[in-house]
Amino acid sequence: MQKSSKEQLRSILEPRSVAVIGASSKSGKIGHEILKNIVEGGYAGPIYPVNPHEEFILALKSFKSIMDVPDDVDACIITVPPHLVAQVLDECGKKKVGGAVIISAGFSEIGNFDLERLIVEIASKNELRIVGPNCAGIINTQNKLYATMESRIGPGSIAFMTQSGALGGAALAWARQERIGISKFISYGNRCDIDEADILEYLVEDDQTKVIAAYIEGLRNGRRFLDSARDASKKKPVVAIKSGASSEGSRAALSHTGSLSGSDRVYDGAFLQTGIIRAEEIDDLFDMSKALSCQPASRGKRIAVLTNSGGPSVMMTDALVKLNLEVPEPSTQMKDALTFLPEICSRKNPIDLTAEATPEQYGKVLETIAGSNEYDIAISMFVPPAFVKSEETGRAVAEVASDMSKPIVACWMSGDLVTEAVQILEGRHVPNFPTPRRTAKAVWALVERGTYLSKSRSDLS
Amino acid sequence: MQKSSKEQLRSILEPRSVAVIGASSKSGKIGHEILKNIVEGGYAGPIYPVNPHEEFILALKSFKSIMDVPDDVDACIITVPPHLVAQVLDECGKKKVGGAVIISAGFSEIGNFDLERLIVEIASKNELRIVGPNCAGIINTQNKLYATMESRIGPGSIAFMTQSGALGGAALAWARQERIGISKFISYGNRCDIDEADILEYLVEDDQTKVIAAYIEGLRNGRRFLDSARDASKKKPVVAIKSGASSEGSRAALSHTGSLSGSDRVYDGAFLQTGIIRAEEIDDLFDMSKALSCQPASRGKRIAVLTNSGGPSVMMTDALVKLNLEVPEPSTQMKDALTFLPEICSRKNPIDLTAEATPEQYGKVLETIAGSNEYDIAISMFVPPAFVKSEETGRAVAEVASDMSKPIVACWMSGDLVTEAVQILEGRHVPNFPTPRRTAKAVWALVERGTYLSKSRSDLS
Numbered sequence: 001m002q003k004s005s006k007e008q009l010r011s012i013l014e015p016r017s018v019a020v021i022g023a024s025s026k027s028g029k030i031g032h033e034i035l036k037n038i039v040e041g042g043y044a045g046p047i048y049p050v051n052p053h054e055e056f057i058l059a060l061k062s063f064k065s066i067m068d069v070p071d072d073v074d075a076c077i078i079t080v081p082p083h084l085v086a087q088v089l090d091e092c093g094k095k096k097v098g099g100a101v102i103i104s105a106g107f108s109e110i111g112n113f114d115l116e117r118l119i120v121e122i123a124s125k126n127e128l129r130i131v132g133p134n135c136a137g138i139i140n141t142q143n144k145l146y147a148t149m150e151s152r153i154g155p156g157s158i159a160f161m162t163q164s165g166a167l168g169g170a171a172l173a174w175a176r177q178e179r180i181g182i183s184k185f186i187s188y189g190n191r192c193d194i195d196e197a198d199i200l201e202y203l204v205e206d207d208q209t210k211v212i213a214a215y216i217e218g219l220r221n222g223r224r225f226l227d228s229a230r231d232a233s234k235k236k237p238v239v240a241i242k243s244g245a246s247s248e249g250s251r252a253a254l255s256h257t258g259s260l261s262g263s264d265r266v267y268d269g270a271f272l273q274t275g276i277i278r279a280e281e282i283d284d285l286f287d288m289s290k291a292l293s294c295q296p297a298s299r300g301k302r303i304a305v306l307t308n309s310g311g312p313s314v315m316m317t318d319a320l321v322k323l324n325l326e327v328p329e330p331s332t333q334m335k336d337a338l339t340f341l342p343e344i345c346s347r348k349n350p351i352d353l354t355a356e357a358t359p360e361q362y363g364k365v366l367e368t369i370a371g372s373n374e375y376d377i378a379i380s381m382f383v384p385p386a387f388v389k390s391e392e393t394g395r396a397v398a399e400v401a402s403d404m405s406k407p408i409v410a411c412w413m414s415g416d417l418v419t420e421a422v423q424i425l426e427g428r429h430v431p432n433f434p435t436p437r438r439t440a441k442a443v444w445a446l447v448e449r450g451t452y453l454s455k456s457r458s459d460l461s
Numbered sequence: 462m463q464k465s466s467k468e469q470l471r472s473i474l475e476p477r478s479v480a481v482i483g484a485s486s487k488s489g490k491i492g493h494e495i496l497k498n499i500v501e502g503g504y505a506g507p508i509y510p511v512n513p514h515e516e517f518i519l520a521l522k523s524f525k526s527i528m529d530v531p532d533d534v535d536a537c538i539i540t541v542p543p544h545l546v547a548q549v550l551d552e553c554g555k556k557k558v559g560g561a562v563i564i565s566a567g568f569s570e571i572g573n574f575d576l577e578r579l580i581v582e583i584a585s586k587n588e589l590r591i592v593g594p595n596c597a598g599i600i601n602t603q604n605k606l607y608a609t610m611e612s613r614i615g616p617g618s619i620a621f622m623t624q625s626g627a628l629g630g631a632a633l634a635w636a637r638q639e640r641i642g643i644s645k646f647i648s649y650g651n652r653c654d655i656d657e658a659d660i661l662e663y664l665v666e667d668d669q670t671k672v673i674a675a676y677i678e679g680l681r682n683g684r685r686f687l688d689s690a691r692d693a694s695k696k697k698p699v700v701a702i703k704s705g706a707s708s709e710g711s712r713a714a715l716s717h718t719g720s721l722s723g724s725d726r727v728y729d730g731a732f733l734q735t736g737i738i739r740a741e742e743i744d745d746l747f748d749m750s751k752a753l754s755c756q757p758a759s760r761g762k763r764i765a766v767l768t769n770s771g772g773p774s775v776m777m778t779d780a781l782v783k784l785n786l787e788v789p790e791p792s793t794q795m796k797d798a799l800t801f802l803p804e805i806c807s808r809k810n811p812i813d814l815t816a817e818a819t820p821e822q823y824g825k826v827l828e829t830i831a832g833s834n835e836y837d838i839a840i841s842m843f844v845p846p847a848f849v850k851s852e853e854t855g856r857a858v859a860e861v862a863s864d865m866s867k868p869i870v871a872c873w874m875s876g877d878l879v880t881e882a883v884q885i886l887e888g889r890h891v892p893n894f895p896t897p898r899r900t901a902k903a904v905w906a907l908v909e910r911g912t913y914l915s916k917s918r919s920d921l922s
Contacts, residue, residue: 028849110805151876162772163772164770164773164775165772166769166773166844167770167773167776170773170874170876173877174876174895176876177876177877217771217772241776243772243775243776243779244775246783247782248778248787249775249778249779251809280898281780281896281897282874283898309625310625310627311623311624311626311627311628311629311704312628312631314625314704314705315704315710315742317710317712318704318705318707320709321706321710322706348712355566383628414630414631415612415634415635416634416637416638435635435743435744436742437741437744
């Protein structure tokens with residue numbers, strides 16, 4: 001009986017063994033770089049290079065054909081030229097491999113629809129499922145499988161699925177530089193077989209994945225995708241870029257993937273209905289995913305801003321209000337609860353502790369916000385003069401944050417002056433963002449998620 | 462006769478000697494950190510610490526009072542407690558110093574209007590002009606004067622003036638991390654004397670400054686500022702954040718600086734009239750300034766996008782169109798001129814050279830764009846797979862760019878995979894931005910600048 005797409009994706013992403021068909025000992029060749037990434041990445045299972053012309057590649061015994069591999073093979077990574085893919089797939093079928101990832105390009109994306117149809121037929125006849133073709137491969141950081149030519153990013157709880165391999169690669173490099181980790185990476189390219197909906201269904205059941213981030217240009221089967229997204233959103237946040245928003249961008253997407261990207265408004269409506277949180281840019285996508293992966297959804301949109309400097313908090317207020325979030329003043333009662341603060345501090349919102357802010361003040365004000373029913377989210381901002389150590393304040397914020405039942409995020413803006421403090425914060429699950437706009441967008445995602453969850457709860461009751 | 466504010470600012474920023482009043486040998490004190498920054502920054506003129514209780518500070522002879530310094534003093538950096546500032550200013554007046562920067566806080570920003578009025582009176586009586594109080598100091602990278610407690614950023618051609626010292630510090634740290642340099646930094650705080658207009662008038666005549674970037678919360682003298690900005694814009698681009706845009710942000714600004722920030726729409730209109738290019742965020746501010754500092758203004762808004770990967774170029778198209786820029790298809794004639802490209806490439810716009818792009822193709826396509834009258838700006842995008850060296854393509858782009866009479870910017874997105882290529886590009890004045898949105902915003906600034914210049918030329922004729 002044919003395995004479900006979920007089982008097949010499990011074979012591909014959690015394989016007991018991996019083969020690279022088209023492996024090469026020649027540096028710069030895709031079949032070399034992917035094999036090297038798998039070996040150097042630390043994947044612990046058996047690795048089988050397949051290449052009829054080589055005996056050993058990267059000190060591993062190479063096989064003339066997948067048929068010659070003496071053991072069972074779960075994941076097959078295919079990097080041979082496009083005209084050889086059909087034959088390779090046929091052999092994979094006979095070998096009864098678990099699933100195939102076709103990196104090779106040269107199919108529907110350049111008009112070779114017949115060739116793509118052919119490989120789908122062969123795969124189907126052999127009860128084999130395919131990721132790709134024309135993709136950048138897959139990553140599972142849990143078993144250290146880096147079956148891709150892209151950056152070896154570290155582990156985290158965000159799964160990233162992308163239609164564009166190049167965008168995926170650029171995004172991974174960007175995320176790695178921002179010290180963001182991932183659980184899974186699935187570049188699905190032309191998705192001639194396994195598609196967006198299959199991947200969503202797999203990721204929603206993946207224990208390592210807390211948030212699903214997606215880059216989408218166009219959908220193969222919109223209806224099925226939306227059904228899967230609706231189910232997924234109930235369990236985990238789904239954040240997605242849908243590019244090709246402008247008609248010009250849509251034309252560009254058409255010439256790029258051959259797929260019509262659809263009216264932008266239609267997507268907006270569909271995303272809203274299914275609970276997908278829409279991102280506009282790579283930074284958005286990962287910032288929102290980061291916030292959602294380590295902070296609870298928000299019960300409302302009343303934001304408290306705690307700062308040690310006026311200017312940045314003015315910008316934060318602007319950025320929040322622009323996203324329809326609220327920055328209300330505290331009640332008289334709450335202001336009274338803040339009378340322990342020195343005269344110089346502002347007890348309005350933003351609550352400004354001034355340059356003389358102490359770690360204790362940060363901690364106590366956050367406790368007051370945590371205990372009040374006036375605010376739904378706290379933002380901790382901090383700008384140190386060049387010679388002030390910010391670690392202690394970071395620790396004070398992290399301490400309160402770990403007991404807080406409402407979301408807290410940080411906007412510590414000063415680049416390498418706060419690197420260590422940010423590590424302390426993020427080590428305790430307080431996500432940090434380097435600018436007010438990016439922070440506000442992450443906060444907005446927590447509010448959107450909360451709104452969706454409370455709406456779907458009330459729909460159920 | 463009283464010196465003009467421009468002459469006084471010259472005394473402060475290009476001094477023949479500097480005194481730090483309130484200098485201290487105690488690490489962590491502002492008077493210590495600023496002195497240390499001046500010494501370690503490499504300022505070559507005489508440096509005079511002033512502190513009645515110390516004999517030597519950082520191996521420099523210390524003086525009991527500014528009156529005891531045997532030589533003339535140009536710039537006086539004042540870091541004493543607020544209640545001592547009036548007396549210090551009186552002594553500075555008697556000493557006939559060139560100008561004063563008052564770092565000390567505790568004036569109008571916390572309601573001490575009387576104390577601020579007093580220091581203005583004393584300064585005026587002594588024909589002395591003041592930057593500050595409540596500011597983060599000044600930097601001139603040309604003479605290596607870092608009279609501030611903020612990051613020692615490297616030289617460049619962007620001048621950065623900021624009302625908020627903390628925002629200024631955070632922005633400098635951010636800019637340094639992005640490898641952006643500056644010409645001057647002027648944190649003007651409560652601007653009780655020298656104000657935004659004075660600073661603009663100084664910077665517009667500063668040879669090191671090609672672009673003026675400003676962070677503004679509210680203006681002291683709006684009319685005069687706008688007149689100065691109008692004059693400045695004719696000679697150099699002025700890019701500004703005006704924060705407190707929302708009514709909540711405006712309330713936050715009021716409680717922070719005590720100044721009313723004014724209606725946002727009024728600012729929008731005024732900025733448009735005077736040619737100020739409005740930024741929303743720190744990244745915007747520096748991205749736009751960077752583009753304007755090294756590329757010519759654009760003659761129009763028709764953008765050519767050159768890429769080696771579809772996905773990122775679809776996002777770029779979306780981002781450009783969102784800012785009302787155009788991404789038109791090439792004419793048949795121009796498509797014909799691109800027939801040297803392999804079949805697999807897309808000769809529409811974005812022009813997609815695919816993953817097999819060569820440096821030569823990048824160069825030749827850019828030459829075609831440069832020579833056509835169909836496009837006003839070229840964007841070069843590039844996403845390397847992890848193992849591809851991008852330096853050669855960087856060199857090819859930089860080569861054509863140096864002969865181009867229209868603007869070119871780069872969007873090489875892959876973080877540390879393209880660090881060296883980006884250095885090659887930026888070394889040849891092709892500014893790079895890490896995401897499509899940020900690139901599009903920088904391109905928009907070049908178009909805005911061009912629109913303003915052609916409008917003001919036609920107003921003249």
